[in-house]
Each structure stands twice: as structure tokens, then as C-alpha cells.
Amino acid sequence: MKKYGIQPVGSSSSSGSSERPVPARKAAPLQASSSSSAPLARAAGNGVFLLLLLNVVLFLADHVLHLKGIQGLYLNHARPQWYQWITHAFCHANFSHLSMNLFNLCVFGKMVEETEGSWGVVLIYLLTAVGAAAAAVLLQPAVVRGAVSVSLGASGAIFGLFAVSVLTRLSWDPRKLLEGLILGNFVVLQVLQEAQAQAAGGLSIGGLQVGHIAHLGGALAGVLLVWLLSKIPDPDAK
Secondary structure (H helix, E strand, O other): OOOOOOOOOOOOOOOOOOOOOOOOOOOOOOOOOHHHHOOHHHOOOHHHHHHHHHHHHHHHHHHOOOOOOHHHHOEEOOOOOOOHHHHHHHOOOOHHHHHHHHHHHHHHHHHHHHHHHHHHHHHHHHHHHHHHHHHHHHHOOOEEOOEEOEEOOOHHHHHHHHHHHHHOOOOOOHHHHHHHHHHHHHHHHHHHHHHHHHHOOOOEEOOEEOOHHHHHHHHHHHHHHHHHHHOOOOOOOO
16 A cells, blocks of 8 residues: 655745745654455455355245245256355255354364464365365265255355364464364364264264265365465565
């Protein structure tokens, strides 16, 4: 941001009188407020708020307004459309499904937003959602008992946020390291439970099959994303 200073204005004397140059005083530049100088990435809750809002809006459109076409945003395992790889992560089966995912998105999304910024958390959410969808389509049957399988929910992307929130805090900074260890204990337990449930044949909640494969795929996508970004040279590093 450019800083603007006040331009000095020369004084003029009345006619017939001698002129004496008056030294111009250098005006102090106008200081930008602390709020405007803060980077956009650290603005309070922009990215997570946008993700939460989209999840709520699509849930209302689907289950309250019953708008036609919303279910077309679910991920169809047999014939997935290009947009479904992302849109499925903003759709939910019922209020309990939505509520649980929004809680985790609010908590772990904020953790990621602290380190990666508003646009960073949005991009990570979308990329790990694609990773979760890929795992579901490639590793789960497209048709079960004569019905086409579909996937929906933010949980695959949230597992990606789980992984990123931990890995970005593994540093020599004692505060970040402590946070990473606390979060890591929770995340590792969640991933192990998902793996055990998948090995046991999967769980059903409220008559809906839990997408353990998608959860694990989202977590793996988060790990790979952090690993790939770590290979990019830091331009500020000396």
C-alpha cells in the first residue's frame, strides 16, 4: 500500500513587500490503521465463514426448501459429474450430519486458517474434498443392492483439515508444537478408528453408511498436500 504525505503549500507575501523564503516543514506521512495494514489472510474468519455459510445454504435449499436439482450435487459413484467432486462436500443427509461436520469445520478450519490464511483454508478444503471423492469412487462399489451409491458431506474435507492442522504445527516453536501434539493425538485416534471401522465392514448411522474410505482419502490428501507444498522453495529463505 502506498503511503500518502501532505504536500507543503508555499506562502505568498503582499505586493510591494520583500519576499523571504519560508522553509517548508516536512509533514509526517499519514499512517495506515493497524486493521487496514493487516494482511487479508489474517482477517477474522473469512474463509471458514464462507465454507460454513455454503454448507448451511445448501442444506436449507435441500431439506427445507426442497429445491429441485440439489440432489444432483451429490457425488454419483457410477457416473460422477465434474462438479460433483466438489459440490458433494457442501451437502448433508440430515441435520445431525450437518451439525457434527460444522462443529469440526469451525474448530479445525480455524486452526488451519491461523496458519494458511482465509484463501488457504478454502483451497485446502476443496482439494481434500476432491481427494476424499476420488477414494470413494475408486475404492467403493458404484452399485449396492441394485442402487447407485452416492456420497455427500463435508467430513472427507474435514479429515483433510485434521491432517493439515497438525502437520503445519510441527515446528521448533514450543507453542505450535504443543498445539500440534494435542491436535495430533485426537487426529491419530480418529484416523485409526476410521481404518478399524472400514476393516470391520463399515458403520451405519441412522440408516446411512459412513464413508470411512472417503475420510481416510481426505486425510491422505491433506498429508500429500502439505508434503508437496514443503517441496516448494521459500523465496524469502536466505
